[in-house]
Amino acid sequence: MEELALQEIDELEANVAQFRSGELSLEEFRPRRTLYGVYGQRQRERYMVRVRVPQGRLTPEQLLTLADIAESFSRGFAHVTTRQDIEYHFVLLEHMPALLRQLAAVDLTTREAGGNIVRNVTCDPLSGVCGDAVFDVTPHADALAGHFLRNPVSQELPRKIKIALSGCPCDHALTWVHDIGAQAAVSGDRRGFRLLVGGGLGALPRGADVLEEFVPEEELVPLCEAIVRAFQRTGDRKRRQRARLKFVLARLGLETFRKLVHEERRQVPAAPDLLDTRAELEEPAPLRTGEPAPAERTPEYHRWRQVCVLPQKQAGFAVAAVALPAGKITAGQLRALADIAREFALRPRTTIYQNIVLRWAREEHLPALHAALARHNLAQPTAETLLDPVACPGAETCASAITNGKALARALISQLEESEYLEDEAARRIQVKISACPNACGQHPVADIGLYGGALHADGRLLPMYHLLVNSNGFGQLLARLPARRAPQAVRALVEDYRSRRLPEERFRPFARRVGLGELRAVIAPLLPPPAFVEDPEAYLDWEATKLFSLEERGEGECAV
Template identity: 45%
Template sequence: MIPAVEVAPQTVEIPEAVRREIEVFSVEVERYRRGQVGDDQFKPFRLQHGIYGQRQSDVQMVRVKIPGGGLNAGQLARLADVADEHSEGICHVTTRQDFQYHWVRLDRVPELMTQLAEVGLTTREACGNTIRNVTGCPMSGVCQTEAFDVTPYARAVSRHFLRNPLCQQLARKFKIAFSGCVEQACGLAHMHCIGAVAQVREEGGVERRGFKLYVGGGLGPAPYQAQVLSDFLPVEELVPTCHAIVSVYNRMGERRNRNKARVKFLVDKLGIEKFRQVVFEERAGLEVDPDWNAYLKDVDGASETAPEVPPVESGNGHAGTEAFEQWVHTNVVDQKQAGYCAASVTLPLGDITSEQLRDLARITQRFAGGRIRTAVDQNFLLRWVRQEDLPALHQALCAAGLGEAGSGTIVDVTACPGADTCNLGITSSRGLAREIRKTLFASGDAFAKDLEDIKIKISGCPNSCAQHHIANIGLFGSSVRVGDHIVPHFQLVLGGQTEENSAAYGMATVKIPSKNAPAAVRLLADTYRKERRDGERFNDFIRRLGKARLRDLMADLREVPKFEENDDYYRDWGHDAEFSLKDMGVGECAGQLVEMVELQFGESDRDIFEANLLLEKGRHGEALERVFDATLKAMSAMLTTQGVQPDGPQKTLELFQERCIQPGLIAHSDSRIGAVLEDLPDRVLHPRVENPTADRVRLRIDEAVLLVEACHLAYNRMKITPAAPAAEPAPAQEAEQPAAVEEIAAVLDLSGVQCPFNYVQAKLQLEQMEPGQLLEVTIDAGEPIRNVPKSLRNDGHQILDTKKVGGRYRLVIRKG
């Protein structure tokens, strides 16, 4: 049963600076509502205070910073109150150990901020171009394999940067993580801007603490593995070195193009040796601040010790039940302190209700001395639980609806908010996560021992908020046009790992319709069971299988039925309406254009697939050639929609920049593709790399995948109406003569221009004209006169006159 313990928030006096900060936010909200502050001004201010706009109008997502994931029972109780009052009674734990609330009214945000500040919590700098929440291994201080407890060090860095003038206007977001050991998943140091992994050295017979410090990691559309800045950084140098790194980034990082502005690009541009030199020079020039190391005076005292918890009832026979034994197997680990355990509280999709939060606060107070931590896998971790109390703890968790087993296993699927609420989401990642969980439970494999080490992570777009790159089975949202409709899809990314601090990223393989994604996961699991070798782990099995076999394996699941045969494929999970890319610009094209563009995209996808095969075989030079071909074909496909036939790579690049990038058809302000577009000239004009390494080829492949996906997405935003086949016209009989002579507004000679480019150029010219104006177009006989008038009529324009002039036809068209 849930302990009969009342937990009340322990409020503190709000510091004057924080109170003033909330007052300023309140004033700014009022000015925004009155129209005295524009969107462009208000947005960065709002983000700096941890407030995101949602896909839905007039509501916000509010993110609460939880440094290192540490909370107390009273704070849980207050977070529950906030959920009830502002967020429909639901909270969400994120992959950065934060709390998130959705559906919050903007005018009530200052009230919410005040409620959080009363218990020592803040939203400040949880979003925007700032130092985000500093994360740390939730097992820090109790882990059997850690070098030492990194908690006080993570908190010191977090305190140093919070509201620090240095990081109020960074070029882009900046993420820091701490890990106590090398082998485990822990802090995922390799995927962070700064990753600190605890190290211990013996010098002169004295143990000395330090960190192996990594810089320049990051996921997102172009994932980078962090590089080693220092093999051993003494703890005394931690804060000033982190300060120097951020200072160098703030001064030297890219600011004109935000898509190249993450620190990973600066490290890559300078090279790790030069970056290291600049950082240490910067550190040497800093004025010493006594606050840097003030925390070190009592660093051991800052670590947790066993709480004083009174004895609890035995659990009334709960021990020994199948549910309890399964929960202990997946959710409980022994601490390094004898007699104590850490127990994970599984939160499906990271969600928890306000009532469950209150129950968890009582459970935390009763079993763990009032202390709990959030984890990057979107769960909670209760530490310092006595082993003999485990049955009673699980019984209490079950009573609160929080006793599910499977933490960290295949059924513990990680998912970002996706298209349900996020402005950048393409597909419903949470909807798919629910279906995958349902499939695993229905098949009886939710707790299968041979599958439990497989991690599944799902992002609604390539931005990797759910960290799909480090999953054994990762998926990210995309879309594919089929005829007149758009089908939600997910790209499969296989072979990533969380172990060794996210030491390896997965690679994109095939794209699957969203409605077939659960079956794809099921097929991967079944094939692994049938064909794996003794002791072979999933990632090793995937590498041995190879991409060609994976493509063949998934062939049936990649198929999409026609809309008329099964329209369910054309709806996203949890949505009744047909799938669409809402809030995105639309254009038009028609007829033969559809086939030509989709053929070019198909060839581009095939080139990327072949590049991956060649990479597997170590044929790096040939792989780069396929990447180059894929890039050119994707650009050519988009130029086809503009009625352009470029000759050669340089002309293709110039026209792609002019026709697709500069007008915003491929949105260069979008973080998913902007960085790739920045490097595009170099990739097209200098495609060859001398002695390319596997890592360099893999990066080029990833870039090509992003470019092709961005072109696919831009193409899918267009409203495409294929023209119906038309019989050979009798041109003179088709004419709809104007009643009176009218002035021709524009003349277009498309003699010699093939279909469908002649139609597209006529369409683009008409788009620049006013309704009712006349356009005179000259086109060739044969296919052009059969197709162009039909396509223009489908677009709503009127063919007023058709005359044969020699071997060509002259049309007079009224813009519709």
């Protein structure tokens, strides 16, 4: 496979030369590079590169290579995405072949990280170790990823397909908003999956339908191929905005689509069995460098352990979550994680919440692990909390974006960094997700509090704004539109209202359902009217911007063409 990957990189390198010489037009070249996860930015001659990380699993050697790439070809850091991938920005086109060869040397690729194909198969990062785990679905996710990578059946789909697998009822992988979602299940003494189809986010989010209540594990790969084949036949190739699988389900209905899938299943040819059902792929690794030096159990350690550490179902082990602000991790931090993973015999995985979890931490090593992480600013006690918002790249790089989502995330973290939120277990578990446009790359529809970017005309000018959504059950509902600069205040006001009026043991979503949108809107009403320019000129700048807001640099992002 490595030889094939290197041949593909040689072909891409030749394509780059042909594009530079004019032999290939932009229209001809674009699909060839997007297939390799190389997307144009709003900045001319700068590109985003997306690295596939199957199931989010990374080795120390891969972490070191990712660090080298961040320093050599990007800006000294990378971002973890909501699909467990790694992204770099501001990469030069001429650097792509060397970058891809470095990845290939550690068994990583960007192949099919973009384009109308089956994207990276995501996996519950706690699969097999969560206390409620049914079984470890990592081998099944790995089998699906291996089956569809370079598979002719999925190379020219009407639109992309996203697949997610979850190993416990908590659904850490959000399978219900994927084109194909598989939830671990057991029937008698047989392992298998509850199979979902037709979920998705975007401007028109849709919850998935249950295609099959139980699919034996050996049927998962062929049945998923049958779904892809049915989508190949029925997807809308004329209207790109209506081309995803969720629109096929809405148009045909579940029963008709199920019949098509069963027809296609009979046509699926026999394929090599990529699923190792004899054993789980992961188990604790032996310590190779001796026992870590003991460390003090400080107040900071206790707070970190309370928020970021989860006991595994395997006695004596735990999962430690590393919070990455808006998914950002520096080259130095990547190297530090590689060293820490080796020293403590850990198995890192990226998550769809743009963080990294460290599996198989020995409980007696947790104080030393905290100290090691803290030395590199990787021990913030905020993972998957109110102070850990998810955010898409936004207008800093994305041509489709309206606002700078990651800048808002940083502003939100800065304004909410107060100890009482971390001490209040229910309040800190409120999840905030930010998208810079309606496309929902930041997964805002499924957040407790979601925000997506827009623009307002006010006082004869354009003003950056956000649509603020509150989720009481399933997908968020629009609460209000407000200036971007006031979004952190609005989030704070909603959290404070929740803390002051909630019932005992009441979480945020039941609270929002009980009090209703009208009362919540009244809480933030003073923040909604846009100010006059002379009163507050900063309101007409996006977060971290130095010039007045406009849409002049916005275009059609390559994910939409």
